Amino acid sequence: MEKNITGKVFVLGNDIDTDQIIPAVHLVYKLDDPEEKKNYGKFALSGVPPEGSGLPAGNIRFIKEAEWQSHYKIVVAGKNFGCGSSREHAPIALNIAGIEAVVAESFARIFYRNAIDGGFLAPFETGKHLYQEIKTGDEVSLDTTKGILTNNTRQTVYQLNPLGEIEEILRAGGIFSYARKTGMLKE
Amino acid sequence: MTITEKILAKHSGRKEVKPGDNVWVDVDLLMTHDVCGPGTFGIFKREFGANAKVWNREKIVVIPDHYIFTADAHAHRNVDILRDFVKEQNLPHFFDVNTPNYKGVCHIAMPEEGFTRPGEVLFGTDSHTCTAGAFGEFATGIGNTDAAFILGTGKLWVKVPETMKFIFEGELPPYLMAKDLVLAVIGKIGVDGATYRAMDFSGETIDRMDMEGRMTLCNMVIEAGGKNGICVADKTTTEYVRARTKAEFECFTNDEHAKYHNVHRFNVQEIEPLVAKPHSPDNKAKVSEVAGTKLDRAYIGSCTGGKITDFIAAAQTMYGEKVKIDTFVVPATTEVARQMKETKIREKTVWQILEEAGCRMGDASCAACLGGPSDTFGRLNGVEVCISSTNRNFPGRMGSKKSQVYLASPFTVAASALTGVITHPKQFFN
Numbered sequence: 329m330e331k332n333i334t335g336k337v338f339v340l341g342n343d344i345d346t347d348q349i350i351p352a353v354h355l356v357y358k359l360d361d362p363e364e365k366k367n368y369g370k371f372a373l374s375g376v377p378p379e380g381s382g383l384p385a386g387n388i389r390f391i392k393e394a395e396w397q398s399h400y401k402i403v404v405a406g407k408n409f410g411c412g413s414s415r416e417h418a419p420i421a422l423n424i425a426g427i428e429a430v431v432a433e434s435f436a437r438i439f440y441r442n443a444i445d446g447g448f449l450a451p452f453e454t455g456k457h458l459y460q461e462i463k464t465g466d467e468v469s470l471d472t473t474k475g476i477l478t479n480n481t482r483q484t485v486y487q488l489n490p491l492g493e494i495e496e497i498l499r500a501g502g503i504f505s506y507a508r509k510t511g512m513l514k515e
Numbered sequence: 516m517t518i519t520e521k522i523l524a525k526h527s528g529r530k531e532v533k534p535g536d537n538v539w540v541d542v543d544l545l546m547t548h549d550v551c552g553p554g555t556f557g558i559f560k561r562e563f564g565a566n567a568k569v570w571n572r573e574k575i576v577v578i579p580d581h582y583i584f585t586a587d588a589h590a591h592r593n594v595d596i597l598r599d600f601v602k603e604q605n606l607p608h609f610f611d612v613n614t615p616n617y618k619g620v621c622h623i624a625m626p627e628e629g630f631t632r633p634g635e636v637l638f639g640t641d642s643h644t645c646t647a648g649a650f651g652e653f654a655t656g657i658g659n660t661d662a663a664f665i666l667g668t669g670k671l672w673v674k675v676p677e678t679m680k681f682i683f684e685g686e687l688p689p690y691l692m693a694k695d696l697v698l699a700v701i702g703k704i705g706v707d708g709a710t711y712r713a714m715d716f717s718g719e720t721i722d723r724m725d726m727e728g729r730m731t732l733c734n735m736v737i738e739a740g741g742k743n744g745i746c747v748a749d750k751t752t753t754e755y756v757r758a759r760t761k762a763e764f765e766c767f768t769n770d771e772h773a774k775y776h777n778v779h780r781f782n783v784q785e786i787e788p789l790v791a792k793p794h795s796p797d798n799k800a801k802v803s804e805v806a807g808t809k810l811d812r813a814y815i816g817s818c819t820g821g822k823i824t825d826f827i828a829a830a831q832t833m834y835g836e837k838v839k840i841d842t843f844v845v846p847a848t849t850e851v852a853r854q855m856k857e858t859k860i861r862e863k864t865v866w867q868i869l870e871e872a873g874c875r876m877g878d879a880s881c882a883a884c885l886g887g888p889s890d891t892f893g894r895l896n897g898v899e900v901c902i903s904s905t906n907r908n909f910p911g912r913m914g915s916k917k918s919q920v921y922l923a924s925p926f927t928v929a930a931s932a933l934t935g936v937i938t939h940p941k942q943f944f945n
Contacts, residue, residue, distance in 0.1 A: 343706055343707075343795060345912075347886070347909055348910060352885040352886045352887055353887060353889065356582070356590050356592070358592075359554045359557055359659075360561070375911045375916060376910075377911075411706060412642065412907060412912075413642045413656075414640060414644075414657060415658070416551065416658030416659040417554070434707060436740055437710055437711050437742055438642060438656055438737075441657070441658065442659075445658065445660045445664070446658065493537060503660060504562050504660075504664065507664070512539075512668075
């Protein structure tokens with residue numbers, strides 16, 4: 329997890345489940361093949377119905393035709409982001425697409441845990457409807473140390489909920505590096 | 516302490532734990548399947564080395580079930596990766612495709628094979644692993660990274676969840692099923708109503724309920740965001756488990772003064788058959804409120820609604836009748852399929868009744884519950900409106916983003932299949 333993440337934001341609504349993040353039909357690409365796994369980026373968020381893709385306008389593609397990396401760096405969403413299946417392919421797909429943080433009103437438990445333990449992206453909770461105040465394409469900066477999100481386009485600043493005890497795992501880069509750092513696993 | 520707290524205390528070597536504590540627990544069983552096994556094994560090798568051995572080969576269960584009956588080459592490669600790893604690690608609990616050992620849906624195969632036992636800690640790389648909470652154990656879904664960590668160490672960190680208690684009282688009306696009860700719960704608290712929490716199901720209705728019904732309740736706690744579901748292990752539980760395994764186990768109960776996040780009471784006599792309308796499991800409506808809604812398809816199957824009791828309910832409804840819409844029947848496991856061919860209602864088997872009603876009979880697997888490859892049996896490939904005994908109806912869950920799914924009990928699905936519109940199951944009760 330970088331101390332500062334700056335880039336364009338992609339906005340989604342409530343209850344974005346893992347089938348919308350990466351539809352089940354795509355769960356067949358090898359994750360340890362650097363070329364093949366680009367498919368997860370290519371199809372990231374391809375299950376989101378068009379009207380909900382890139383709020384408030386909608387009908388905005390997260391990944392452009394024939395590309396596998398997004399022009400957005402941060403996802404802002406409503407409540408219960410990542411609900412549904414336990415597939416780790418969900419945070420991985422967003423990670424491969426180039427997303428470094430998801431700022432959501434709240435997260436579903438398994439997605440949250442997968443994002444942290446795999447070190448795929450930083451999940452910040454807002455506890456309020458931030459997704460209704462930020463627009464897709466806004467330029468934002470996220471200070472992950474202080475948990476502050478600044479919308480540079482609209483000159484607004486938001487204090488996010490503290491990461492708490494999971495911050496150490498995220499800073500270490502995931503559960504394996506954390507367990508090695510704390511001596512639970514041998515180097 | 517609650518049952519969940521007691522199990523986590525025991526497995527973390529503590530006398531006591533309280534909600535919010537982060538503890539490292541010793542894992543009794545790790546289950547994985549064809550979709551998440553390959554990734555898990557890849558991470559295991561990356562982190563522990565190419566020649567590493569798993570922590571305990573007896574404690575790993577590998578059940579291919581998701582993408583089985585498809586021409587998709589990538590899907591077959593996933594099963595091949597499972598085979599290679601099982602062979603290399605010499606894992607005894609593998610239920611391979613195209614062998615007499617093949618089972619089908621992992622969450623139903625696990626209990627059938629005696630792998631779900633009171634008091635234990637089970638992790639699985641599938642969100643519906645929570646189904647096993649019906650047996651009075653702590654069971655929850657995890658991702659590949661956590662599963663790989665367990666493969667190497669036999670341990671995982673867990674935040675002890677608060678418990679929400681759901682008490683059901685009264686005798687279940689004959690047309691109502693556990694599915695209606697859990698849809699009532701999710702409809703009340705919402706798809707994130709139990710996030711990070713355990714959901715305890717108790718009360719006289721649950722005491723009288725068979726294991727299959729309890730499994731349906733615990734199966735869908737994930738649809739309320741729950742971490743795990745739990746039912747107290749009683750005589751019904753221990754008889755079921757002892758018939759399938761010789762393993763020792765310990766039954767826990769909730770302390771009289773156990774602390775709950777909150778308590779919800781339901782009089783089941785007041786609950787009507789329910790559906791979850793598109794596109795969310797908490798989009799609750801009474802069947803009577805949406806009766807007459809036109810359907811294109813009905814689907815009975817999955818870990819939620821593909822057990823033997825689910826097909827008996829469907830067969831009771833469809834006996835001597837004909838379906839009006841395409842109706843797909845997918846037994847969760849090969850054992851369920853076998854039971855369908857043995858269990859009789861009057862002189863006919865459950866299988867025969869459904870087949871004669873015009874249902875299309877599929878092979879045991881997850882099939883179209885989660886869409887899957889485009890040639891998956893029963894997959895929604897267009898704008899179909901489907902009523903289904905499965906667990907999720909988020910956009911595109913069963914295939915096309917343009918399709919619409921109503922979740923309901925097998926009774927309601929069967930009754931609706933016979934009329935082509937959403938129909939109260941009472942209509943087909945003599």
